Each structure stands twice: as C-alpha cells, then as structure tokens.
Amino acid sequence: MRTRPLGRSGIRVSEIGLGAWQLGARREWAGPDEEESYRIIDEAVRLGCTFIDTASPYADGRSEEYIGRALEGRRDQVVLCTKFGFWAPGYQEDHSPDRIEEALELSLTRLRTDYLDVALIHSPPYELMDGRTVAHYRILQRLLDAGTIRAYGVADRASNADELRRIVHTTGSSVLETNINVLEQHQLDVIAEAAEAGVGVVVRTPLASGWLSGKYDRDSDFPNDDRRVWWTRAQVREKAAAAQRFRGLVPEGTTMTHAALRFLLAQPEISTVIPGAKSVAQLRHNVAAAQGTLPAATVAAIRDFGRRPAPGQHP
Numbered sequence: 001m002r003t004r005p006l007g008r009s010g011i012r013v014s015e016i017g018l019g020a021w022q023l024g025a026r027r028e029w030a031g032p033d034e035e036e037s038y039r040i041i042d043e044a045v046r047l048g049c050t051f052i053d054t055a056s057p058y059a060d061g062r063s064e065e066y067i068g069r070a071l072e073g074r075r076d077q078v079v080l081c082t083k084f085g086f087w088a089p090g091y092q093e094d095h096s097p098d099r100i101e102e103a104l105e106l107s108l109t110r111l112r113t114d115y116l117d118v119a120l121i122h123s124p125p126y127e128l129m130d131g132r133t134v135a136h137y138r139i140l141q142r143l144l145d146a147g148t149i150r151a152y153g154v155a156d157r158a159s160n161a162d163e164l165r166r167i168v169h170t171t172g173s174s175v176l177e178t179n180i181n182v183l184e185q186h187q188l189d190v191i192a193e194a195a196e197a198g199v200g201v202v203v204r205t206p207l208a209s210g211w212l213s214g215k216y217d218r219d220s221d222f223p224n225d226d227r228r229v230w231w232t233r234a235q236v237r238e239k240a241a242a243a244q245r246f247r248g249l250v251p252e253g254t255t256m257t258h259a260a261l262r263f264l265l266a267q268p269e270i271s272t273v274i275p276g277a278k279s280v281a282q283l284r285h286n287v288a289a290a291q292g293t294l295p296a297a298t299v300a301a302i303r304d305f306g307r308r309p310a311p312g313q314h315p
C-alpha cells in the first residue's frame, strides 16, 4: 500500500484507509458484530490499510472500543483519527470548547492509547469553523504542543467551498475530512486550496454510502437498522439513475467500486480515501483499489460527468 503525506502534519497515511463508522453499528448500518470487526481491523493492518477513521459516538462508542482492543500491543502501526463534538450514547451534540479535553480523554481510554494522531471537530456548526472567533483551535494547538495529539482539523458539515475555505484559512488545521465521490464532486474544484495551504484532505463517503458499488437499484429497500432507510423513494431513484450513468463510464474488467475509489486516488490533493467496510471481503476489495489506476481519459470522463447536470435537472 502506498502512503501519502497528510498535509503539513508530518504524518504519512495509507492511500486507502478504513472508515470505522460501521464497526459494531447495529442501528446505523446493520454493521459487523464484534468478532467480524476485529477481523476487519486485523486484515486492514495486515494489508497496510493503516489510516483508521472513527468518532466517539460511532456505535455508541463501540467503534473506538473495538479498535482499541484489536490494536493492543501494535497501536504504533496505525494512524488513528477520531472526532469529538457528538457524545455517546446517541449523538448528543455539544461542541463546547470546555469539553474538548473531556471528550478526547474518553476517546483515548476507549482506544487504549495515550495519544491521538488526528483529532477532528465532528460536523461543527458553521460559526465554529472560524479560528478568528472561537477558542477551539487554541485548545487543540495546546494539545498538539503537549503531544496528546499529532494533528487537528475539522470533519466539515455541509462539505461546500465556503466551509473548506474557512477551515483552511482561519483555523490552523492540518486536516480536513470531507465528502467527495463520483456523485458529489464539487469539492474537487477547491481542494487545491487545501493542498497549497498544507491541509491534508481525508475523503469520506467515497462510495456514496454504497451506491457506487453498483449493487443497488431504483427498487432497493433498506432495513430499519440501516440509516439509509431514511432516503425517500425519489432520492433512491435519483441515486440509482446516477449510479447507472456512472456504470457506463467504468472500463471493462474494473468493478464500479474500484473505479469510484481510483477516481479519487487520481486526485493528487487527496491524502487518503476511507471507505467504510462491513465485512473482511469488502475491506479486501476496497484495499485492492490502490493496486491499479484508471486511464486518464476515464478520470476525465468521470470528472466531466460530475460537472454535467443529470438529464432533466437544471445546473
């Protein structure tokens, strides 16, 4: 597995990372149980997929706990990224600056470590993405100076250019986590600004929450213990139509999943791409994406697809 620099943080990260929201997440994802979660983490480390993205409320804290247990004795082999601002159990939102250290202490305990590689503010409201007016980034800088964290940044909320610019230019962050995928490409227009400022870009939802694997269609239903059950029938049809159009751009012999991930890896400004995995098989397939590239013409065609409105839609 190749690695890339995570902005100016001094940390190098695997091109494909592990999105760990799914681990133990029975309500949100009908996710893998504890034993399968350990197998996923073991296999990720074995394959060099060593950037692991979690958050304190994922699976009511179980995501962090499973990672901590699985990595005991080899924590130094991975780059651990977690987030604060939502609290387990449930997703109680409290982004108060005076609770940052308490939140990170809980994460350190669950993750069984005494330092975090990356600490991110989890989907903060827009006004907290401004380092000129809020205390959060001074506190994070103090934790960085003390060695409790090696880098800090923001997992943005709306994933738009306005947020990206505020985070990159006012907060002193060296990491930005944001949504980018074949169906949601607008951040690609502005991530060069992040790269130029030394901010590493972590790409979440690279498979558009599973759509880009190609296994869903306009009639797909999701179970009640899966957050995607909230999509309306109209949204399902729209996503199915877009995924179908993407399918037409994928070279023969390449899976849609690999094409979706390789498209992102073709962007040099991106540090790591973190698909969520619900099984060892999914993890292995995602990791294998890093072993190939797409032809330049395909990358350009997918980029063009992202810029063009869907038939019947206005730009």
Ligand SMILES: NC(=O)c1ccc[n+]([C@@H]2O[C@H](COP(=O)([O-])OP(=O)(O)OC[C@H]3O[C@@H](n4cnc5c(N)ncnc54)[C@H](OP(=O)(O)O)[C@@H]3O)[C@@H](O)[C@H]2O)c1
Residues within 6 Å of the ligand: 018, 019, 020, 021, 022, 029, 053, 054, 083, 122, 123, 155, 156, 177, 203, 204, 205, 206, 207, 208, 209, 210, 211, 213, 215, 257, 274, 275, 276, 277, 278, 281, 282, 283, 285, 286
């Ligand atoms: N605000 C935030 O900070 C935030 C928000 C979202 C995500 N994240 C992070 O980003 C990570 C990735 O985003 P995501 O998990 O929401 O979306 P994603 O990576 O786009 O999609 C993940 C889903 O796609 C399906 N999948 C994965 N690999 C597959 C494969 N090889 N073949 C077929 N299907 C596959 C699985 O669901 P099915 O098999 O059930 O279809 C999986 O749950 C998360 O795990 C989390 O760490 C952070």
